[in-house]
Amino acid sequence: MPEHSGALGPDTDVAVVGAGIVGLAIAWEAARSGRTVRVIDPDPAGGATYAAAGMLAPVSELHYQEEELLELTLASARLYPEFAGSLAGPTGYRATRTLVVGADAADRAALADLRQLQLRHGLAVEPFTIRRARSLEPLLGPQLSCAFSIEQDHQVDPRVLAAALQSALAAHAEQQGWTGWLQRGRAAGLLHADPADSTSAVTGVELADGSMVRAAEVVLANGLGAARLAGLPQGLRLPLRPVYGDILRLRVPQHLRPLLTNTVRGLVRGLPVYLVPREDGTVVLGATQREDGSAAVSAGGTYQLLRDAQVLVPAVAELELFETTARARPGTPDNAPLLGRVAAPGGADIPGLIVATGFFRHGVLLAPVAAQICRGLLDGGADGRWDRFRPDRFSLIPTGKSQP
Ligand SMILES: Cc1cc2nc3c(=O)[nH]c(=O)nc-3n(C[C@H](O)[C@H](O)[C@H](O)COP(=O)(O)OP(=O)(O)OC[C@H]3O[C@@H](n4cnc5c(N)ncnc54)[C@H](O)[C@@H]3O)c2cc1C
Structure with a gap:
């Protein structure tokens, strides 16, 4: 365990x-392993x-084309019950199933093709008749062409989970007598042992305010924001x-509750759409994928989501839309993801630096396994299975290792 006290030592084990x-x-995970932690x-x-x-x-x-990710996503899904259970209070973790439905014949063909890929990877995707799907979810629409049940795909409420993690860290910090675990400020850059050598x-x-957090890792x-440091x-x-x-986010009026009891994902004329029911009587309706550079909510995107969700569940039209x-x-x-240590020229990893970003569509799912992998790196080990996600795989560092 690195030193974290003393005038010249770091302020914390892990920043x-x-x-x-x-x-x-x-x-x-770092705090649970006995380290002091500061989050910025x-x-x-x-x-x-x-979102x-x-x-x-x-x-x-x-x-x-993303099959390389499957081992990682499955590993993280397996960790979720223990991860959520390590936190006091609610996390919004629910082991309810996912129903996947298609609208027209082309959607049915696309989902049947995808099922072949899923089966080749040993995943369980059970075809349901529409009647059987409707016995689980009576408010499903009349125009569906197919349904599949996936028992293994669950849900968590990321806002509730993030609040639970912050509470757990705050309680742990107080219990351990740390001066504080959260620093509300923007990181501007990394400090190096040799300020003239970024490797x-x-x-x-x-x-950004000029203050510093010295850390062993x-x-x-x-x-x-990682690329801008x-x-x-x-x-x-x-x-x-x-x-x-x-x-x-939509609120379900009392007379329609529960709108759904399982997550319903659909393909509607080739466009994906999903409805995730929460325990508090709201549903989450998502999501578009845009690379147009606009951080504002898109009117066209909102229209598309509401239109397609009504094919899955027509009663969506009767809900209160309270958040976009x-x-x-x-x-x-x-x-x-970009996950792991970074090699210096010559090949040895740069001490004190771990990167964990690029989680794209899966960051909530992958959080427990990312935490476990980082814990392994902090402990000085490395699980070779995850080397393919190293953050330096797109880099120009002459490490002698092969890169894509
Ligand atoms: C509409 C939508 C739906 C999604 N649905 C799902 C889903 O169903 N399941 C799933 O697994 N994933 C989903 N995702 C993806 C998931 O949200 C992300 O992969 C995940 O949130 C990534 O987590 P993160 O902690 O890396 O990044 P973020 O959640 O973006 O957090 C990064 C944090 O870094 C902070 N920050 C940035 N720069 C600095 C700096 N210089 N100094 C200090 N702090 C800084 C920011 O304030 C922010 O709090 C969805 C994403 C979107 C947009």
């Missing part, structure tokens, strides 16, 4: 930049985490891009 779902999960964020849980529907859907989210050991974080978990190792390329999503939100998912060229 985590970013208090989204990923940074909070990493901070909690001007707006905790206000990024993509604030996310919280589907934990390794099976229905399996995409062609030397990372020793802390400099904030720094974890960059600030989503799209000063002092990143020379040659490290973090090719993050914003993929905006519009998402709606848009946020950016942190996308990468291969849609996989």
Whole structure:
């Protein structure tokens, strides 16, 4: 365990930049391992985490060309019960099933094709008759062409989970007598053992207000913001891009409750749409994927979501629309995270630096496994299975290792 007290020692064992779902999960795992932790964020849980529907859907989210991710998403889904159970109070974790439905014949063909891919990977996707699907969800629309049941795809409420993680960290900090766990401020850059060498050991974080947090280990978990930090190792390329999503929240009037008891995902004339029912009588309706650079809620996107959701469940027209939100998912060229240590020229990993970003569509699902992988790295180990997600795989660092 590194020293964290004394005049010249670090302020904390681990500094985590970013208090989204990923940074909070990493901070909690580090705290549970006996380390002191400082999380730096001007707006905790206000990024993509604030928007996310919280589907934990390794099976229905399996995409062609993204099969490399499946081992990681399945591993994280398996960790969820213990992860949620480690937190006092509600997390919004619900092990309800996911129903996948198609609208027209082309949607049915596309979902049947996808099922073949899912079956090839040993995943359970059970075809249901529409009648059977309707026996579970009586408010499903009359125009559906097919239905499948996925028992394994569950949900969590990311806002509730993020609040539970913050409460757990605050309680732990107080219990352990730390001076504080959360620093509300924007990280500006990395501090290095040799200020003239950005590939030397990372020793802390400099904030935009000029203050510093000295740490034995720094974890960059600030989503799209990671690539903008000063002092990143020379040659490290973090090719993050914003993929905006519009998402709606609706309240179900008493006479229609429960609108749904399971998550319903649909393909409507080729466009994906989903409805996630929450325990509090609201539903989450999402989500668009836009790369138009606009952080504002899109009128066209909102229209499309409401139109297509009514094909799945016509009673959506009777709900109260109380929130429209848009946020950016942190996308990468291969849609996989940038997760792990970074090699210096010559091949050895740079001490004190871990990157955990680029979680794109899956950050809520992947938070527990990201935390577990970071814990392994902090402990000095590395699980070779996850080397393919190293953050330096797109970089120009002459490590001698092969890169895509
Ligand atoms: C509409 C929508 C629906 C989604 N649905 C799902 C879903 O159903 N299931 C799922 O698994 N995923 C879903 N996602 C994806 C998921 O939200 C993201 O993958 C996840 O939130 C990424 O978490 P994160 O902690 O890396 O990033 P974020 O949640 O974006 O958090 C990053 C944090 O870093 C902070 N930050 C940024 N720069 C700095 C800086 N310089 N200094 C300090 N702090 C900084 C920000 O304030 C923010 O709090 C969805 C995303 C969207 C947009």
